[in-house]
Amino acid sequence: MSVRPLRILAVVPSLGVGGAERVLTTLSEIWVASGHTVLIATLGDEPNAAFVPPAAVEVVALRVAGDSSGVWQGISNNLRRVGAISTLIAEWRPSVAVGFTTHASILTAFAAAHQGVPCVVTERNFPPSNPIGAVWSTLRRVAYRRATIIAMQTERAAAWARKEWDAERVVVVPNPLTGDLLREPHSDGRSKTIVFLGRLAPVKRPLDAITTFAESTLAPWRLQIVGDGPLRDAGHALAVSLGVADRIDWLGVRSDVGDLLRASAIALFTSSTEGFPNGLLEAMAAGCAVVSTDCPAGPAELLLDGECGLLAPVGEPAMLGSAIRSLIEDPGFRTRLGQSARARALDFAPIVVGQQWEDVLQRAVP
Secondary structure, X not given: OOOOOOEEEEEEXXXXXOHHHHHHHHHHHHHHHOOOEEEEEEOOOOOOOOOOOOOOOEEEEOOOOOOOOOHHHHHHHHHHHHHHHHHHHHHHOOOEEEEOOHHHHXXXXXXXXXXXXXXXXXXXXXXXXXXOOHHHHHHHHHHHHHOOEEEEOOHHHHHHHHHHOOHHHEEEOOOOOOOOOOOOOOXXXXXXXXXXXXXXXXXXXXXXXXXXXXXXOOOOOEEEEEEOOOOHHHHXXXXXXXXXXXXXXXXXXXXXXXXXXXXOOEEEXXXXXXXXXXXXXXXXXXXXXXXXXXXXXXXXHHOHHHOOOEEEOOOOHXXXXXXXXXXXXXXXXXXXXXXXXHHHHHHHOHHHHHHHHHHHHHHHOO
């Protein structure tokens, strides 16, 4: 089916390491393939981009990022940012402007309204779990009233947004799978490896993953921790104290995550909150049996309330451990759960999510 070609301006803080940046890069590939013209504007200087869009996508650095030392400087800096985006809109004349991340969305909404251009704003986190301060909250409340469409990643986040703004302008568009995780082969559930994928930061609760592993497994089962962050040293110390240091592999940040997931049997996620759990979706696509906390927002929606993975409350390693043991003790169940997860992941294939985005963009433009 042919689509109306659009000029799409996407505004993002940077193209550095991050979920929003990776998703935008994937979406820009889809948009260009659909016949759209795409310009990505970054707020920063972009000396070292972690994600490179297709050659057909123009990238411009607005060079207006940076911290503010006080309220008045913050106001001045934000006016400068809105002005820079507004000027770009006036010069490039997009059909629609799209903001990626909260702050970029707020600034883009004000600039697009000033230029009379349709705007789609997106939240990449679950807002109730990610406070942005009184000033930014007020700005968001006002800015999103001017947005054409408010795109949230999960139904739970959308329910929150519908209480704040016009419900008919709120839509749910999940993240697409990135990379080649849907290709064969996938995990057959036979390995004796559990993988934890995520930043080693408090919100991901990696220490719970180590405790869960220690309480639920025996040799030859191993835990691979993929990621890095401020809790790495604490994790090492905990592993030693629990007597499992020799069964944990600390792999750091890796570029071969897909291969690691395919070689694992179980994927463990222990977050206290999520915006959209990209790592969990990747594990599902790889065919891992997934055990996750039932945190807001995302895991339960992806796993269909336990049909495609096992859920346990946040901060309960004993219950997570019980779920892990049920998978270890029943290889058939482990394999079936991995197959169900992989089938569910097809709902987030780029072609599927790309069509959802296409519907949103076409709806936004008169």
